[in-house]
Amino acid sequence: LTQVPRQEGRQLALPVPPPAGMAGEAGAGGKRAEGVSGSGLPILRVVGQLQATYIIAEGPDGMYLVDQHAAHERILYERFLAEQARAQVTSQPLLEPLPVDLDPGSASLIEEHQALLASLGFDIVLFGRETVLVRAVPAMMADADVAQMVHDLVAELEAGEEPLAREIGERIARRVCKRAAVKAGKVLSPAEMESLLRQLEQCTAPRTCPHGRPTVLVLSAEQLAREFGRTS
Amino acid sequence: LTQVPRQEGRQLALPVPPPAGMAGEAGAGGKRAEGVSGSGLPILRVVGQLQATYIIAEGPDGMYLVDQHAAHERILYERFLAEQARAQVTSQPLLEPLPVDLDPGSASLIEEHQALLASLGFDIVLFGRETVLVRAVPAMMADADVAQMVHDLVAELEAGEEPLAREIGERIARRVCKRAAVKAGKVLSPAEMESLLRQLEQCTAPRTCPHGRPTVLVLSAEQLAREFGRTS
Structure with a gap:
């Protein structure tokens, strides 16, 4: 980016510390701040x-x-999360099931957590020792990179040591939403x-x-x- | 204005002190900073x-x-100022000369400085002891409130104690440009x-x-x- 000298003009300097209470959802779980009054936005x-x-x-x-x-x-x-809570995650079947290669441990991890993944809208089955077959993804993720999402799932499943299903569901949701967001x-x-x-x-x-x-x-x-x- | 609480969000705080060298034109005259490289704007x-x-x-x-x-x-x-420097201020005759009432001292002050005012594009003549007749104004001020501009002129002429013509010209320019600006x-x-x-x-x-x-x-x-x- 071109730097324009600003000797004469005025530059907006933005100090870093946020106002008190900003921590909001920064921590794990992040339920604390949700629904707090004053968090809403006006019509923009x-x-x-x-x-x-x-x-x-x-x-x-x-x-x-x-x-x-x-x-x-x-x-x-x-x-x-709202769809998941209502057990209404809309699943989007792929036109052609997509094989994704993983190492054997990761593939079996997917197999183990099939119920959780199903509740999130994923339909993924083992297809040999080192491959899974993705048959459906959450509808709102239909435009994202499916193989990448599977690697995200594996990463989250591997990171959690006996996590609660809800926690890992939220973590997975954060990851895949990041992939799917504009x-x-x-x-x-x-x-x-x-x-x-x-x-x-x-x-x-x-x-x-x-x-x-x-x-x-x-x-x-x-x-x-x-x-x-x-x-x- | 409605205040929206922002406990959770982030507000841009803007510290007041400008970067060094910003003083620019703030002082009288203000020629110092003009033309300094780096004062320009990029294409926006x-x-x-x-x-x-x-x-x-x-x-x-x-x-x-x-x-x-x-x-x-x-x-x-x-x-x-550029037009004035080139002695090319475009004057706009009014369709009908406009009488403006002033106190006698102010009216004679206008009379005294007619050459200066003419160089700025104003054609104002005495019309009795307490009235002046505005016959033309600078073309670029044609949309501004003429009577108000005359009062501005008087205020600047009164404020200056034997000012240099150039200084008072600039001061008048600042005032009338303020009136004419969107x-x-x-x-x-x-x-x-x-x-x-x-x-x-x-x-x-x-x-x-x-x-x-x-x-x-x-x-x-x-x-x-x-x-x-x-x-x-």
Whole structure:
């Protein structure tokens, strides 16, 4: 990126420490902050997209910068867990079952946790010692890289030492939602931005992604006025 | 403005001290910083308008927030002084000369400085003891409130104790450009925003208004990535 000298201008410096209570979902589980009043978003108006990565929006109290990837992760994650909780994860059969090669231990791990994976919308069966056959994936992940998702599942199953099914389900959900979420660098249409904001507004904890990073930065009208030396 | 609690989200805090060297034109005269390399703006792409007050734009190095009023003041001011320096201020005759009531001292002050005012594009003559008749104004101020401009002129003429003609000319220019500049609160079309940015880019000192306030705030791509916890 070109660096433009700014001797004369004013640069917004952004100190790192977040306001108290921001920790939110950063920790494992992350149920603590969910549903806390005040976590919601106001209705936002799309202004435009910046660097094909952030959605700029206007709220009643100032400017909202939304990280499109983090926001989409949050949306998918909440939808996924809600479907799972209602035992209604919509599964999408693949047109052709996809074989994925794994090492033997990993393949048997998939076999062991078939019930859990089924509850998440995956239908994966052993196909020889070192191969699994993916027959269906969660519908909302249908566009993601299936082989990569299987490797994600294995990684999460291997990481957990006798984890609770719910915990590992959430961990898997975080991983696969990350894979399925729209990437930074993708140009979005106004309609796509609109849709993403509307869905984010509906989230229980819209202000952080499932990994605890912020989805939204706010620049209040007062801060802007102060920085610009406006006296109104 | 509605205050949305932000316990969970992240608010951009903006410390007040500007980077070194920002003083720029804040002082009288303000010639020091003009023409300093590095004061220019890159080519900016309009993203949209915020609060009918700020233009949000994208530059090669991040997000630019432009105060539409301050930016327009800067544009008008530089154009005005350039025209004056070339003795080419375009004057716009009023369809009907406008009488403006002043107290007797103020009216004679206008009379005294007629040459200076003429060099700025004003044609104002005495019309009785307490009234002046405005026959022409600078063309670029044609849309502004004429009576208000005359009161501005008087205020500047009264404030100066034997000022240099050039200094008082600049002070008058600052005042009348403030009156003529587009106000905060005015919704701009994309074409108007585009035009304003193109003209601001051409300015010698585009980053401050003639009174020394910032016209532009920059949020760099690196800062944004850091705030959002992006690791790329």
